[in-house]
Amino acid sequence: MTPTESHRDDVGAKIGMWLFIFTELLLFGGLFIVYAVYRYKNPVAFHFAAEELNRGMGILNTILLLISSATVAMSLTAVQLNERGKSLILISITLMLGVLFLVNKYIEWGDKWGHGIYPGSEKLLELGHGEVLFFGLYFAMTGLHALHIVIGLLILTIALFRVKRNRITSSDYVLLENGGLYWHMVDIVWIFLFPLFYLIV
Amino acid sequence: MSSENHSCQSNYLTFKGKYAGVWGWLFSTDHKRIGILYLYSILSFFIAGAFLGLLMKLELIAPGSTIMRAQTYNGFFTLHGITMIFLIVIPGIPAVFGNFFLPLLIGARDVAFPRLNLLSWWIYILGALVALSSQFLGSDPPDTGWTFYAPYSFRTGTNMLPAVLGAFILGFSSILTGLNFIVTIHRLRAPGMTWLRMPLFPWSLYGTAWIQLLATPIIGITLLMVVAERTLKIGFFDPTLGGDPVLYQHLFWIYSHPAVYIMILPAMGIISELLPAFARKPIFGYKAIVVSTLLIAFIGYFVWGHHMFTAGMSGTAQFAFSFLTFLVAIPSAVKVFNWLATLYKGSIHIQTPFLWAASFLFVFMIGGMSGLVLGALATNVHLHDTAFVVAHFHFIVFGGVGYAFMAGIHYWFPKMFGRMYDSGWANTGWGLFFSGFLTLYFPMFILGMKGMPRRYFDYLPEFHGLNVISSLGAMLMLFGLAIVLINLMRAARRGAAAPDNPWGALTLEWTVPSPPPVANFIDIPTIVTHPYDYSILQPKDLSK
Numbered sequence: 001m002t003p004t005e006s007h008r009d010d011v012g013a014k015i016g017m018w019l020f021i022f023t024e025l026l027l028f029g030g031l032f033i034v035y036a037v038y039r040y041k042n043p044v045a046f047h048f049a050a051e052e053l054n055r056g057m058g059i060l061n062t063i064l065l066l067i068s069s070a071t072v073a074m075s076l077t078a079v080q081l082n083e084r085g086k087s088l089i090l091i092s093i094t095l096m097l098g099v100l101f102l103v104n105k106y107i108e109w110g111d112k113w114g115h116g117i118y119p120g121s122e123k124l125l126e127l128g129h130g131e132v133l134f135f136g137l138y139f140a141m142t143g144l145h146a147l148h149i150v151i152g153l154l155i156l157t158i159a160l161f162r163v164k165r166n167r168i169t170s171s172d173y174v175l176l177e178n179g180g181l182y183w184h185m186v187d188i189v190w191i192f193l194f195p196l197f198y199l200i201v
Numbered sequence: 202m203s204s205e206n207h208s209c210q211s212n213y214l215t216f217k218g219k220y221a222g223v224w225g226w227l228f229s230t231d232h233k234r235i236g237i238l239y240l241y242s243i244l245s246f247f248i249a250g251a252f253l254g255l256l257m258k259l260e261l262i263a264p265g266s267t268i269m270r271a272q273t274y275n276g277f278f279t280l281h282g283i284t285m286i287f288l289i290v291i292p293g294i295p296a297v298f299g300n301f302f303l304p305l306l307i308g309a310r311d312v313a314f315p316r317l318n319l320l321s322w323w324i325y326i327l328g329a330l331v332a333l334s335s336q337f338l339g340s341d342p343p344d345t346g347w348t349f350y351a352p353y354s355f356r357t358g359t360n361m362l363p364a365v366l367g368a369f370i371l372g373f374s375s376i377l378t379g380l381n382f383i384v385t386i387h388r389l390r391a392p393g394m395t396w397l398r399m400p401l402f403p404w405s406l407y408g409t410a411w412i413q414l415l416a417t418p419i420i421g422i423t424l425l426m427v428v429a430e431r432t433l434k435i436g437f438f439d440p441t442l443g444g445d446p447v448l449y450q451h452l453f454w455i456y457s458h459p460a461v462y463i464m465i466l467p468a469m470g471i472i473s474e475l476l477p478a479f480a481r482k483p484i485f486g487y488k489a490i491v492v493s494t495l496l497i498a499f500i501g502y503f504v505w506g507h508h509m510f511t512a513g514m515s516g517t518a519q520f521a522f523s524f525l526t527f528l529v530a531i532p533s534a535v536k537v538f539n540w541l542a543t544l545y546k547g548s549i550h551i552q553t554p555f556l557w558a559a560s561f562l563f564v565f566m567i568g569g570m571s572g573l574v575l576g577a578l579a580t581n582v583h584l585h586d587t588a589f590v591v592a593h594f595h596f597i598v599f600g601g602v603g604y605a606f607m608a609g610i611h612y613w614f615p616k617m618f619g620r621m622y623d624s625g626w627a628n629t630g631w632g633l634f635f636s637g638f639l640t641l642y643f644p645m646f647i648l649g650m651k652g653m654p655r656r657y658f659d660y661l662p663e664f665h666g667l668n669v670i671s672s673l674g675a676m677l678m679l680f681g682l683a684i685v686l687i688n689l690m691r692a693a694r695r696g697a698a699a700p701d702n703p704w705g706a707l708t709l710e711w712t713v714p715s716p717p718p719v720a721n722f723i724d725i726p727t728i729v730t731h732p733y734d735y736s737i738l739q740p741k742d743l744s745k
């Protein structure tokens with residue numbers, strides 16, 4: 001065993017997470033640039049295509065994610081206050097909300113698929129360039145976001161088990177804190193995706 | 202300070218940990234072993250990439266098809282580019298010397314996240330294998346060049362997906378290494394090592410790490426978009442679906458210009474470490490070098506358009522990008538002046554690392570000045586996509602990174618392997634390499650100015666003479682390279698034992714035994730002086 005293996009640095013771990021979050025935001029940033037360019041080039045088509053999306057679903061998903069961000073933050077406070085049971089419940093609620101978000105996304109995507117709108121579909125190609133790009137970006141951006149939800153759920157599941165086994169405690173909770181940070185990042189990306197696809201028509 | 206203290210601890214090369222034999226290396230989280238893993242992987246890829254380069258030069262030794270078909274040549278320059286750029290010069294110096302020496306230089310026992318560090322190497326190997334599989338799986342090897350330009354990258358029938366995905370995976374490795382280094386530098390500097398007492402190689406790694414972190418995601422998402430384009434026909438960059446291929450070029454260069462600084466900043470860091478040690482003088486303008494490092498990292502983000510002057514952009518944009526390109530040359534020039542001033546009136550010890558560092562200055566200046574020729578709008582239109590561009594970036598990237606890498610390996614070899622190499626052969630190899638390098642690339646400046654385009658397996662008869670010279674230079678250079686590498690490989694196994702501080706240098710890595718013990722330092726040192734304070738040396742310390 002080298003001395004480094006016993007080395008623990010929570011501040012360092014948190015800086016690392018923040019840096020990773022920067023890279024994630026820039027990853028989405030590339031898609032946001034592409035979105036901005038094509039929206040500027042095809043304003044009318046983007047307007048009509050956006051009306052095709054189910055705004056109610058979008059609002060519901062936004063609410064789900066906002067609540068889940070609150071519960072994950074509360075679960076951390078609960079751990080810090082040594083209230084393990086409460087923390088377990090709050091993490092579970094967060095996980096449930098995340099899964100619900102994915103279920104909604106699945107219904108939404110399935111609905112579009114049912115109408116013959118998916119990348120490369122004949123119906124979409126008939127609609128024209130602006131629509132192709134709008135729905136292409138819609139599937140790509142919400143798809144990548146959904147993938148991040150899945151990763152966030154995995155991290156929080158690990159955190160759940162660690163809280164259960166007392167490996168995340170009021171003196172050592174950086175994993176849950178970082179998982180929470182990641183979850184907030186996923187949330188904030190959605191906060192930008194939601195108006196861009198559902199609200200600006 | 203005394204080495205008897207350390208001898209009770211086994212050194213990192215012979216240390217027996219949890220796993221035995223080769224697994225003790227593949228699963229080691231010791232930053233020094235990971236550095237060596239990168240060294241061997243990168244050298245192997247480099248030999249392959251250099252061999253491809255030689256084959257292309259042999260093809261160009263006479264007009265017409267000499268040793269290969271046109272399509273083979275297209276595959277070769279693509280693979281040469283992908284290997285050299287994504288597998289060698291981008292990870293290169295940070296992965297090898299950064300991993301090995303960053304903790305030693307700042308007085309730490311390891312990087313901040315040792316296991317993440319090992320994971321980065323594994324991701325690197327995975328990415329390399331995926332990228333190289335494009336050669337053997339499926340249809341023909343990729344033929345787009347390393348830039349994967351749209352729309353060709355999703356129209357060509359060749360095996361593009363593995364190459365693009367491989368580059369994407371390699372980006373992850375790069376991001377994680379950068380992240381690790383930033384946290385390491387923020388959290389693990391030895392007590393007393395304030396920011397302005399940090400040696401310049403760690404400073405350059407710090408600037409580099411920020412670029413790795415903030416620019417790499419852009420190429421990541423762009424490559425994913427190409428993958429989506431090829432598999433799902435989303436239309437991001439496909440003009441038949443409303444997409445814009447020029448947008449691809451923008452996104453690609455938003456990363457790939459800063460990537461040039463991912464390559465060159467650490468190279469500059471090595472040179473800044475070396476010159477004071479071999480001039481026995483404090484570095485001139487330490488703060489100016491630090492500030493210029495950060496300025497290069499920052500301004501480097503805003504110059505990407507200079508790769509696209511002929512691709513269709515507004516006059517205003519062209520002017521702005523050209524102006525910013527000239528601006529970014531200033532901090533680079535500041536460094537060159539500082540290096541020269543460091544040498545001025547120094548007591549210069551001409552040894553192998555110094556020869557590589559001095560020739561770095563020479564080729565880097567030619568590369569930098571020719572970059573300005575390309576950054577100027579009028580000359581760019583004339584020289585765009587000619588052999589001049591190839592000469593320019595081989596002077597900068599190969600000349601910059603390659604020479605600094607060689608300077609670094611000859612400087613730190615005694616520390617890394619605990620053995621000395623034969624300096625006679627090392628100097629001979631350097632001489633042949635340097636002459637071959639100039640013979641190889643210098644004629645390409647002239648060929649480009651005369652109008653010979655890049656990326657063709659064939660050329661007009663009037664370019665024959667200079668191409669012959671260039672191809673002969675390639676052979677000479679590789680002969681020199683072979684001597685250098687064989688000399689080092691022999692030394693790694695059979696060289697004489699190296700002292701702790703063969704060059705009389707002052708930075709912390711020279712205070713520990715060669716090779717360093719597993720934990721680097723028995724007691725973490727406390728820093729009280731500037732890293733290059735050669736005025737405190739006694740005359741006896743200055744002798745070898």
Ligand SMILES: [Cu+2]
Nearest residue numbers: 458505507508
């Ligand atoms: Cu550039």
